[in-house]
Amino acid sequence: xxxxxxxxxxxxxxxxxxxxxxxxxxxxxxxxxxxxxxxxxxxxxxxxxxxxxxxxxxxxxxxxxxxxxxxxxxxxxxxxxxxxxxxxxxxxxxxxxxxxxxxxxxxxxxxxxxxxxxxxxxxxxxxxxxxxxxxxxxxxxxxxxxxxxxxxxxxxxxxxxxxxxxxxxxxxxxxxxxxxxxxxxxxxxxxxxxxxxxxxxxxxxxxxxxxxxxxxxxxxxxxxxxxxxxxxxxxxxxxxxxxxxxxxxxxxxxxxxxxxxxxxxxxxxxxxxxxxxxxxxxxxxxxxxxxxxxxxxxxxxxxxxxxxxxxxxxxxxxxxxxxxxxxxxxxxxxxxxxxxxxxxxxxxxxxxxxxxxxxxxxxxxxxxxxxxxxxxxxxxxxxxxxxxxxxxxxxxxxxxxxxxxxxxxxx
Numbered sequence: 329x330x331x332x333x334x335x336x337x338x339x340x341x342x343x344x345x346x347x348x349x350x351x352x353x354x355x356x357x358x359x360x361x362x363x364x365x366x367x368x369x370x371x372x373x374x375x376x377x378x379x380x381x382x383x384x385x386x387x388x389x390x391x392x393x394x395x396x397x398x399x400x401x402x403x404x405x406x407x408x409x410x411x412x413x414x415x416x417x418x419x420x421x422x423x424x425x426x427x428x429x430x431x432x433x434x435x436x437x438x439x440x441x442x443x444x445x446x447x448x449x450x451x452x453x454x455x456x457x458x459x460x461x462x463x464x465x466x467x468x469x470x471x472x473x474x475x476x477x478x479x480x481x482x483x484x485x486x487x488x489x490x491x492x493x494x495x496x497x498x499x500x501x502x503x504x505x506x507x508x509x510x511x512x513x514x515x516x517x518x519x520x521x522x523x524x525x526x527x528x529x530x531x532x533x534x535x536x537x538x539x540x541x542x543x544x545x546x547x548x549x550x551x552x553x554x555x556x557x558x559x560x561x562x563x564x565x566x567x568x569x570x571x572x573x574x575x576x577x578x579x580x581x582x583x584x585x586x587x588x589x590x591x592x593x594x595x596x597x598x599x600x601x602x603x604x605x606x607x608x609x610x611x612x613x614x615x616x617x618x619x620x621x622x623x624x625x626x627x628x629x630x631x632x633x634x635x636x637x638x639x640x641x642x643x644x645x646x647x648x649x650x651x652x653x654x655x656x657x658x659x660x661x662x663x664x665x666x667x668x669x670x671x672x673x674x675x676x677x678x679x680x681x682x683x684x685x686x687x688x689x690x691x692x693x694x695x696x697x698x699x700x701x702x703x704x705x706x707x708x709x710x711x712x713x714x715x716x717x718x719x720x721x722x723x724x725x726x727x728x729x730x731x732x733x734x735x736x737x738x739x
Contacts (some may be wrong), residue, residue: 486507
């Protein structure tokens with residue numbers, strides 16, 4: 329499974345994760361050039377007008393939106409297919425300099441909806457670089473890619489001779505030829521046959537040692553709050569926690585609030601949302617963590633990195649500011665605007681930021697990110713060797729707190 333991890337949708341749109349798609353176009357094709365142009369016009373006009381009316385910043389960051397329409401609409405109408413159309417839409421929305429503002433083609437929407445299903449995959453997680461090249465971020469154990477000994481850090485240049493796109497869909501048993509560039513710059517072709525695998529579990533528990541549980545959260549998707557509450561209830565009383573949010577593209581704000589309810593007292597303010605045309609809204613912890621009468625109060629470390637986005641930034645920022653956890657790893661990218669999706673006339677989706685977000689202390693995370701209390705960068709060589717400096721630093725920090733007999737907080 330190639331997981332797409334670019335920008336993200338308030339919950340993360342381009343979340344750092346999307347399946348390696350492959351060889352089929354799933355969107356319906358208009359039956360004539362005139363029909364194609366008419367559909368292009370409907371999709372473009374919907375994106376342009378919705379952005380003008382609903383984007384959280386009524387000034388659109390100073391852009392002349394009418395001028396953008398004059399520039400991009402002719403290109404959109406001339407597009408021969410959905411791929412070309414959505415490339416134009418992404419170019420226009422890109423002028424907002426907001427990673428939550430994005431248009432997904434119908435094929436991308438279908439592919440994303442398949443991500444959490446049993447399906448044909450290669451077993452790769454991909455991350456886009458600043459130059460637009462996609463590189464292997466992770467390789468799933470026991471997958472086709474694992475058996476073929478692909479390496480983290482290699483670039484995926486093409487598939488079946490065409491530039492790779494994250495909206496393509498693989499077929500079980502149908503071989504594909506990948507053009508890869510290794511760390512030396514050497515190009516090579518490798519033919520792999522996708523096979524069906526279960527989706528990667530969203531939430532998992534492992535043990536770093538006898539008294540430290542590592543809770544890995546792949547995304548803030550439905551069911552997270554219930555899972556966390558049930559997991560905490562089953563842990564031995566003296567268990568320390570590591571919350572691993574690395575590579576997590578975010579997800580539902582409600583699930584972030586559910587996580588915070590397990591660690592912060594009810595009624596505690598943790599953030600401020602600023603909406604278009606409305607008064608700012610102070611967000612407070614207002615839920616319960618299962619049947620617990622009080623928040624879980626054992627020592628807590630949170631792991632973050634460049635792939636932690638949106639809700640996976642808001643959560644550690646709130647815990648860090650409240651002095652409830654030590655944050656460890658690498659600085660997050662600062663992609664936290666609250667966005668919503670709307671369906672487009674051809675089955676695609678438009679994601680737009682609808683609210684700005686500040687911590688309760690007034691820090692704006694968008695573009696700034698979360699700075700760890702303890703820096704623990706991980707090199708490519710360390711990742712290839714299976715070394716995890718972040719987890720090692722978290723275990724060390726928890727151990728030091730235990731030896732000192734203190735509760736781990738930043739203050």
